[in-house]
Amino acid sequence: MNKKLIAAILATTAALSAAPFALAENDENTNDKVEIAFNVGDSILKINGIETEVETPYVTENNTTLVPLRVITEAFGAKVDWDGDTQKITLTYPAVNIELQIGNIVATVNDHTETLLESPALSENGVTMVPLRFISETFGATVGYDNDTQAILVTKENMDNSSTVTGITDMTKTGDSYYLWSIDTPTQMKMADRTLDAMTTKFVADDESSMYIEVYPITEDTVDFDEEYSKRKDSFSSYTLINAEKLPESNGTQHMHFQAKNKEQIIDLHEYYAKNYKYLVLSMIKINDDTSTKDMILSLVDSFKIGKIDNETYDLSTVKTEGTRKYREITDDTYKVSFYVPANYQMEDDNTENEFTFYEPKNESTSHISLGIYSKTGDTTAYSLATHDHAIREKYASTKYSTLTPVSETGTNSYKYTQTISGSTDSDLYTVDTFFEKGDYVYNFAITTNLDYDEMELNTILNSIKAEELDSSKIGKLMRNDPEDTLNTAKVGDYQFSIPASWKLFSKASQGSSYTNVSYVNTYTTSGIIYASMTGSDFKQTNLSTVANSYSKSITQDDEHEMFKKVEYTSINGKRYAYFTYTTTSKADYKSYGTVYMTCDNGTAHIFTLIQDEVFYGSAEIDDFIDIVNSFQSK
Known part of the structure; x- marks a missing residue:
């Protein structure tokens, strides 16, 4: 089973939300060099040399450094919004929309999810703390270390080293022969970034207005263009909408266009759906009295073409x-x-x-x-x-x-x-x-x-x-972040258990938590362990057989699930446990095994489940799982 399918199973204890492509409220500071220096355990943080008192950064038991989210991301120019009801944080940044949730190890970045090293947490003072690595990677910053002061340095570089395409070619057109797009050569903009897979190309003007050309493979069999149009339109809800239109289809390519503004900038977005790829041409244009930059960028946008490039076009493709x-x-x-x-x-x-x-x-x-x-x-x-x-x-x-x-x-x-x-x-x-x-x-x-x-x-x-x-x-030194060969104590409510450090926390809620095995190397296959508790007057040791049989039947009612080993019983630390195994075969023919151990105690049912791809069933993971169950106890 691949990681995405395992994540879907583990997400039963995590609240995940799909965030549509969103647009930045403010493009300020994104091109300035920002250097942040701090020491773990010290509440004084320096932003470009200016001292600021913040919530003290600290290191978790999993050896992950957590830092205050708002003060650092706002220094980079991001807009931070907090929803107290759902405990969700939304970060808005040029071409990036990020959603985080307290206690949820999964973050949503644009149209995909990322697993953090540690779940975002609220400090005693109500400050959101997040893993430093997530901050540095998401915002394109680098992390260093000052040996003299023992300070951690987070630096977001400026773009003075970017090059204009004009400095490379005198051709009037520039494009990509593999991804089949071209535009007029941006003679008045710098090519500030081009990702290694060539799917994103960013150009920046002197006033920091920017234009992105992004390419996304279409992996679905069909795309509902009208639905995508509605979702994209909704993403402009915090802007004044100037234009929203579905343009005529050309050579089998569907095309939508939006333009919106706020007090600082104009957002112009063209989205194309071709046979194999989705293309986004996104412009963020500063509003000022001089409209020459706006006119220049919109002229470039109008020149965007999808199709085979000719010999008169400078080819960015490698x-x-x-x-x-x-x-x-x-x-x-x-x-x-x-x-x-x-x-x-x-x-x-x-x-x-x-x-x-x-x-x-x-x-x-x-x-x-x-x-x-x-x-x-x-x-x-x-x-x-x-x-x-x-x-x-x-x-x-x-x-x-x-x-x-x-x-x-x-x-x-x-x-x-x-x-x-x-x-x-x-x-x-x-x-x-x-x-x-x-x-x-x-x-x-x-x-x-x-x-x-x-x-x-x-x-x-x-x-x-x-x-x-x-x-x-x-x-400098580059370490491989392999899990330590140690045991961590997992605490959920009034209970706790020991779990190897190789099993990383995936999500946590008041009545359960889930973990993934990060021991595997260079592989997209992983396994998961879920602990969940339920309360009810029937959840007593004397009713364990009834509860276990009812629970196993509820699982196998689904056509994808089938009982593999019937319910049996054992004694662990003086408590009677029921255990059984079921298989899951998805529509895509992925097969996994679920091994369940459960017990009842004073009105609470405690359920441990190990989810394994069939390639790993019967391996040492079973030993890890049994040890975890054996260590389960009240605090």
Whole structure:
């Protein structure tokens, strides 16, 4: 089962909301350099050298640094709204809409969800605290460390290093030959950003007005254009709407256009639905007496075309053709590394600065490529990482479906192993996991694909990676954030239990919590544990059999669920428990196993459920699960 399906199951204890594409209220400060310095445990925070007293940043028991949300995000220019009834926080920023909720480890960013390192929390003073990593990644900031002051530095750079396309080409048109779009060359704007997967290109004018061209693969079989139009129109509810129209269809492409404004800016959005892609052309134009920038940007927007580009158009695409295959060359100047991915692969949203993951949009769970770069130490070498990751796969994958080759040496300080998953109802998978050293750093390059993979394509990608030796005095230390081999105490209401640190909190509510196993490496498969409690006068030890049978029947009433092992009973820490196993087979033929342990105590039913993809059923996760149940007790 892929991560998205597991997330849907775990979300039974988390309130998730789908946020439509939203637009920034204010574009101020987004292009200024902002440097924030603070020390964990100190309530004084500096923003560009100016001291501000804030809620004290702290480190959780999971070793995650939490920082005050509002003061930092507003320094970056974001607008923050709080809904006290739902405890939801909405952050509005250019081309980004973010929704967070207290106690919910899942954040909504535009049209997708991201799992945080720790759930947002309210301090005793009512201040929202969030993981520092989420802040830095979402707002394009970097996190550093000042050895002299022991302060953590969060820096959002300006865009002085961006280049105008005019400085690169004298062609009158600029576009992308792979994603099939073009515009008049923006001679009066800087190309401030272009993502590694080329799906977002951002241009900025001298007055900080901006224009984005974004491309999204259409993965659904059909798109309800009228429904999308209504949702988009609703996203302008806080603006004065100037224009909203469905434009005539052209060459099979549907087109909608909106224009709105507030006191600071005009928002202009064109949205196109072509055969394979959705295109957004979004402009945020500063309002002032001089309309020349507005006229210039809207003229560029009018020049936007979808279709094959000609020889008179400067091509931004880095896609290359080798044999019959097309590849995108991914190049990162900071880490001086490059490698190929298939041209249609999309970049994962939660990449860290030194970790890159790309996936095939229609087959996210079966086709992905990742690269991680880490500092070499006595404990972190190519061999140690290879043997560690191999051992994790061996521990958690069922031998019924998984075949692992031993770790083998492929060169000086270079190693690899492969894993084949075959015979499950899920798509069969083949993974090649490679490790090598260069200077002071270790590189982990992994590819996962279907069993019917093209061997030539696989070898082309494996052989494409190039890495230059890095200056460790400039790059600094890069740690791989593997879970600690420790136990954490989970507290829910008046009860608690011990859970390995490798099981990360996914969501928490007053009557339950859920966790995902983050031990797996370079894989989109995960498992989940749910603890839930229910109150009622019938929930007594003497009624356990009746309650357990009723609960098991309620689960298997659904056509997707089937009883696999009938209800049996055991004694744990002096309490009688019922346990059973059921299977779930989705319409997409994903099969999972649910193992349930439950007991009743003084009017409360306590239910533990382990959700596993069939590839992991019967593995060491069962041992983790039983240990968790064994540790359950009142506070």
